[in-house]
Amino acid sequence: MGLFYDSTYLLVILAALISMAVSARMNTIFSKYQTVRSYSGMTGREAAMRILHQAGIYDVTVRHVSGKLTDHYDPRTKTVNLSDAVYDSTSVAAIGVAAHECGHAVQHNTDYVPLKVRSAIVPAANLGSQLFWPLFLIGLIFSLPMLVKAGIWLFVLALAFQVVTLPVEFDASRRALKMLSEGGMVTETEHDGVKKVLWAAAMTYVAAVIGSLLQLLRLLVLSGAFRRNDD
Template sequence: MNMLFWGLDPTYVLIILAFAVSAFFSARMNATFSKYSQVNAASGLTGAQAAQRILQSAGIYDVTIEHVSGKLTDHYDPSHKVLRLSQSVYGSTSIAAIGVAAHECGHAVQDARNYVPLKVRSAIVPVANFGSQLSWPLFLVGLIFSWKPLVTAGIVLFCGALIFQIVTLPVELNASGRALKMLNTTGILGDAEIKGTRRVLTAAAMTYVAAVIGSLLQLLRLLILSGGVRNRDD
């Protein structure tokens, strides 16, 4: 493979592009969340209180709400039926915090309603974790020693992690859609407030889209580099 830029692999351009896409949408998400974190909901409910009300309105009484450290580390754990809210969400009365809490409630509702994409995502978590940890080491060893089976194995494992990210997209979008609907039907937020919350959840959803784009660019790089191994063997 031809080398450009003082001997650097030209496929590094793909890495830079993937990083730029991720950084842009991450910054946009943080900026949007920060903006609407300054807007308090008229209801005066905290993220935890809003989550409790949403779960009860959905007939879900077996999910525990807990506080978790960190910023925007909010998540729903289906294996333990626990909804964990971060410091910036749990006790905050902002429409951003309530939106994030409602989004996690959306996942709890998905779980209670046996939403198929969520079940599929949960089932492939071990495969995705395995693939994300071993794909690059296997690929690099195969690349260094020009051993195509290892190169191929690395690409296949990376594809497993990519599939997980692709499956995650409809799960996250559906959770946000459920969140906005529940915030409206429960009266936790007014129409004007929901518009701001929608912007927060849309910005969050775009970070998942960016993750898929970044992984696709990395996969393209793997395929290009693997072509170099084939050429050396010919």
């Protein structure tokens, strides 16, 4: 089985290279537009508040959170959480990221189906991501095919969450661009910059799905090696 273990590391390396390349691209684009001041002079927080109010949403709070690119919308607490580089920044990148997170708030407010599905499978996805490898590895070591299969199916649950996340993220970016344009918060030139920032961010989710698909392929190859050695 050692041959299969060695060869599958190529899939791990490929996934890591894709992730690093996409992350580097994201950081480069974000850093570029982080230095470009928006014509409106609005901060990320101000842009978020205006977008929420324009959408008729008054029960969502905009909060500051520490860290870099830690921005997120929490449907449980109805909060748009903006990072250090976004909350008080007047850059084009900051306004774009803030608008994106507001896009999630609008999704929540309108009962956007993919968002509801993603929220519903969070517990199962978390369980799958934590348990798939221990079960799979124990199954291989002790020749227990049922544990091997269980590990694979648990990983599929985690992968399903990532796949459902894609339409949620792309839709939030689409909403963000539309709301910024309709609200007159960005110029035509700035619109292109925001689009680049949001597209680069979306690609990180695509890279994560590709990486997980490669991991699934690795599990299937290893389980095939297990079956052949067990015969």
